[in-house]
Amino acid sequence: MDTKWFLVTVGFLLVSQVTLCLGAAEDSRPIAKxxxxxxxxxxxxxxxxxxxxxxxxxxxxxxxxxxxxxxxxxxxxxxxxxxxxxxxxxxxxxxxxxxxxxxxxxxxxxxxxxxxxxxxxxxxxxxxxxxxxxxxxxxxxxxxxxxxxxxxxxxxxxxxxxxx
The missing domain is CATH 3.10.100.10 (Mannose-Binding Protein A, subunit A)
Known part of the structure; x- marks a missing residue:
């Protein structure tokens, strides 16, 4: 699935939220863990x-x-x-x-x-x-x-x- 299409279709996900879910910043774990x-x-x-x-x-x-x-x-x-x-x-x-x-x-x-x-x-x-x-x-x-x-x-x- 194309990522741009996914973002447009879902609509409610913000880029910062996608970044948090897919890969946390250096030296940090995903918040859910x-x-x-x-x-x-x-x-x-x-x-x-x-x-x-x-x-x-x-x-x-x-x-x-x-x-x-x-x-x-x-x-x-x-x-x-x-x-x-x-x-x-x-x-x-x-x-x-x-x-x-x-x-x-x-x-x-x-x-x-x-x-x-x-x-x-x-x-x-x-x-x-x-x-x-x-x-x-x-x-x-x-x-x-x-x-x-x-x-x-x-x-x-x-x-x-x-x-x-």
Whole structure:
């Protein structure tokens, strides 16, 4: 079916509505798949006193961190098994950047909080050096929910967090 004919025939659809339905803008999901509730912005999910944004695009760790910062948020800081379980379920078995990074040999959260809770996969972190060039200094949540140290330049989805 020709798109112009479709728009003329249906008539009540505006171009902006068609754009929203067919493909959301960069870094956002279609509105129908996002949750709204509590005191979180539209498109963010809430658990307790935090709001979470799950990206639909992939970026390097630093770019993901900047994306969160531009929304007055930070890459997610995971403090408990309850929060880990929530994020794992919402991540839908997709690899996601989290806000943990190696800094001078120590793992540090982007907000400066201590790493009192961890959820590393077996044998992780292993700082496997790819092609003897790139160390694994950033952390992803793998498809199984466990954490893995990864090359920071790897494009992955990410999770932002901010206070509700």
């Amino acid at each position: 996002r949750s709204t509730g509590g005191s979180c912005p539209r498109g963010w999910d809430q658990l307790d006193n935090s709001c979470y944004f799950f990206s639909w695009h992939e970026r390097k760790w630093e770019d993901a961190r900047n994306h969160c910062g531009a929304r007055n948020a930070h890459l997610v800081v995971i403090n408990s098994q309850k929060e880990q379980d929530f994020l794992e379920r919402k991540a839908e078995s997709r690899r996601q950047w989290i806000g943990l990074r190696r800094d001078g040999g120590s793992w540090r959260w982007v907000n400066g909080s201590p790493t009192s809770f961890t959820y590393w996969g077996g044998g992780e972190p292993n700082n496997l050096v790819h092609f003897l060039i790139y160390p694994e200094n950033c952390v992803e949540m793998r498809r199984d929910g466990r954490w893995n140290d990864e090359i920071c330049h790897t494009p992955l989805r990410w999770i932002c967090e901010k206070s509700a």
